[in-house]
Amino acid sequence: EDGYRLWLRYNTVHDPALLQQYRQQITSILSPGDADGLFRAQQELITGLSGLLGKQISMQMGVNNGTVMVGLPQHFSFIRTLVGDTALARLGEEGFIIRTTRRDGKSVILITGNKEAGILYGVFHFLRLLQTHQPIQQLNISSTPKIQLRLLNHWDNLNRTVERGYAGGSIWDWQRLPGYIDQRYIDYARANASIGINGTVLTNVNANAMVLTEAWLQKVAALANVFRQYHLKVYLTARFSAPVEIGKLKTADPLNAEVKQWWKEKANEIYRSIPDFGGFLVKANSEGQPGPQNYQRTHADGANMLADAVAPHGGIVMWRAFVYSNESPEDRFKQAYNDFKPLDGQFRKNVLVQVKNGPIDFQPREPFHPLFGAMPQTPLMMEFQLTQEYMGFATHLVYQAPLFKEVLNADTHSKSSSTVAQIIDGTANNHTLTGMAGVANIGSDINWTGHPFGQANWYTLGRLAWDNSLTSAQIANEWIRQTFSNKKAFVDTVQQLMLASREIMVNYMTPLGLHHIMGYGHHYGPAPWYNKAPRADWNPVYFHKADSIGIGFDRTASGSNALAQYQPAVRQQFENMATCPEYFLLWFHHVPWDHKMRSGKTLWETMCDKYYSGVDSVRWMQRSWNRMQNFIDAERFNQVRQLLAIQEQEAVWWRNACLLYFQTFSRKAIPAGYEKPDRTLQYYQELSFPYAPN
Numbered sequence: 001e002d003g004y005r006l007w008l009r010y011n012t013v014h015d016p017a018l019l020q021q022y023r024q025q026i027t028s029i030l031s032p033g034d035a036d037g038l039f040r041a042q043q044e045l046i047t048g049l050s051g052l053l054g055k056q057i058s059m060q061m062g063v064n065n066g067t068v069m070v071g072l073p074q075h076f077s078f079i080r081t082l083v084g085d086t087a088l089a090r091l092g093e094e095g096f097i098i099r100t101t102r103r104d105g106k107s108v109i110l111i112t113g114n115k116e117a118g119i120l121y122g123v124f125h126f127l128r129l130l131q132t133h134q135p136i137q138q139l140n141i142s143s144t145p146k147i148q149l150r151l152l153n154h155w156d157n158l159n160r161t162v163e164r165g166y167a168g169g170s171i172w173d174w175q176r177l178p179g180y181i182d183q184r185y186i187d188y189a190r191a192n193a194s195i196g197i198n199g200t201v202l203t204n205v206n207a208n209a210m211v212l213t214e215a216w217l218q219k220v221a222a223l224a225n226v227f228r229q230y231h232l233k234v235y236l237t238a239r240f241s242a243p244v245e246i247g248k249l250k251t252a253d254p255l256n257a258e259v260k261q262w263w264k265e266k267a268n269e270i271y272r273s274i275p276d277f278g279g280f281l282v283k284a285n286s287e288g289q290p291g292p293q294n295y296q297r298t299h300a301d302g303a304n305m306l307a308d309a310v311a312p313h314g315g316i317v318m319w320r321a322f323v324y325s326n327e328s329p330e331d332r333f334k335q336a337y338n339d340f341k342p343l344d345g346q347f348r349k350n351v352l353v354q355v356k357n358g359p360i361d362f363q364p365r366e367p368f369h370p371l372f373g374a375m376p377q378t379p380l381m382m383e384f385q386l387t388q389e390y391m392g393f394a395t396h397l398v399y400q401a402p403l404f405k406e407v408l409n410a411d412t413h414s415k416s417s418s419t420v421a422q423i424i425d426g427t428a429n430n431h432t433l434t435g436m437a438g439v440a441n442i443g444s445d446i447n448w449t450g451h452p453f454g455q456a457n458w459y460t461l462g463r464l465a466w467d468n469s470l471t472s473a474q475i476a477n478e479w480i481r482q483t484f485s486n487k488k489a490f491v492d493t494v495q496q497l498m499l500a501s502r503e504i505m506v507n508y509m510t511p512l513g514l515h516h517i518m519g520y521g522h523h524y525g526p527a528p529w530y531n532k533a534p535r536a537d538w539n540p541v542y543f544h545k546a547d548s549i550g551i552g553f554d555r556t557a558s559g560s561n562a563l564a565q566y567q568p569a570v571r572q573q574f575e576n577m578a579t580c581p582e583y584f585l586l587w588f589h590h591v592p593w594d595h596k597m598r599s600g601k602t603l604w605e606t607m608c609d610k611y612y613s614g615v616d617s618v619r620w621m622q623r624s625w626n627r628m629q630n631f632i633d634a635e636r637f638n639q640v641r642q643l644l645a646i647q648e649q650e651a652v653w654w655r656n657a658c659l660l661y662f663q664t665f666s667r668k669a670i671p672a673g674y675e676k677p678d679r680t681l682q683y684y685q686e687l688s689f690p691y692a693p694n
């Protein structure tokens, strides 16, 4: 068990009674052998069922009790009458139906959809039911994705390094492409399909224009050929200055006729070899990337120019709202909103604006981004970060579903039904073009994600993009059962641990609304004291603003007034210290050290409590995990055990470094009874990390 098989292990069902039942309920597969588009679904079903049932299940002619029938309405004529045209139409291109029914007096299970993609997703869903030991006697399932574009964003460079990647190098072996198709590409596409992910951006948002040249496009096309079999579309990042860098033009001005023509021809060239190419993801005028503002044009001018180039082919543009500029005197929190809100209504129909979940940058906890709800005429796409840049890299066990759900469930109050989930799934403002992306945590490590539990975050992205009403507990539960074991004691313990893990990390890193206090550049470990970055808004001191009076960023009207970017109901809740959730306190207020918190303790005491409880809880995670030794394989058990030990050390590091530093302002003692930091502040400040990946 090296983790390579992810959640698709298909080991034989352990429980003898259940195995017996499943063997009666599933006996063979009936599916048209000449339907090429169903090949991958059929193959998966054969492998999955044969593994789970511990006996060969194959494709046969005719129906028996327990035949699984897999096909489109045109393959089995009874489907239209059984399901009905309206129910079928409602499935769209990707939905599926799984139903127990009778054929020729036999009890059969039907898996169908309008299109091959739906059938593939239906097959994976059916296998998931078995993998998680669900009853299957009377199935009546109909499922369609809530979000249309369910994407991974790889921050992979063409030299196979991965920006913020902690699981080895890039899985794209560019040098041996297009000739050599690594088995990994197939397994990657299959894993994505199993959780409904239908698109992948292959390249880093800090883009290299070379990928748009002919030799590279051939490599991209080879990947697309593999991925297509699993209904996974390929997208690329477009470097805005590409017309100058690889096109020999003098300008990349989006309103220049030659520039427009260059992109049109480039798009035509791409679509000639990749007819189902998805489109472009663009980071422009952000952190040094070129963009339309270099030519005094707006983000809409830039996005629309690219959108026009791909529109004839059905392509889309995902234009990122992650922008902030050092020249601006504004609180970094406010800049994306200031740049983008005025552009609402100016984007082409095939543009989505891709917004990070929070206003700063993938911190352990952020309030929802104020753009959600503020641009009703523009489809806004969610960007989450699966790779744990700010969450302990691939060393800390942090299950991110609670973070994602917290944001999705937040009410923007922009309309009557307008949670962030309803904004991005299009229901709030009637958009049909909808999307959710996760910055991939995948690399060349044998187990794909470095930390065995990193797989759960990849899994979550797919499941939540398909159905944002799933709870963190449901997703954890099904992931654990498929990845490790169905044994109740194991599932219960590990589920509890996963659900608690995100808050535990917040407590030992950035409790009470602290944010962006990590090490400079590589972002490894704590460095709240850091103040030497070339731009103010890269410095931790900019964000926590600790002084002798207190700590926190005043974003109320007396401070940066970033809160004015939210709807009144949200703003009022956050701006009033009495109603602001304490976990957001220092996001919005500069709070005196002896401020009385709701518990009656002071801010300083509460901060100490949080940091200490974070470390204690990691120790609790260690104890819980150690009790799991006999439930699973030694290999993965030991990996997680070792990683938890490092996590414990690093939690202590975060706690000690932050409290010792903040103590220089609060001038108060760490409350009695707590173990005292065994190192000095100076020790932590002098640490250096020649090997921290970035």
Ligand code: BDP
Pocket: 163, 164, 205, 206, 283, 287, 322, 361, 362, 389
């Ligand atoms: C930041 C990362 C940086 C990315 C940037 C982005 O540190 O490497 O390029 O996000 O999202 O968090 O563009």
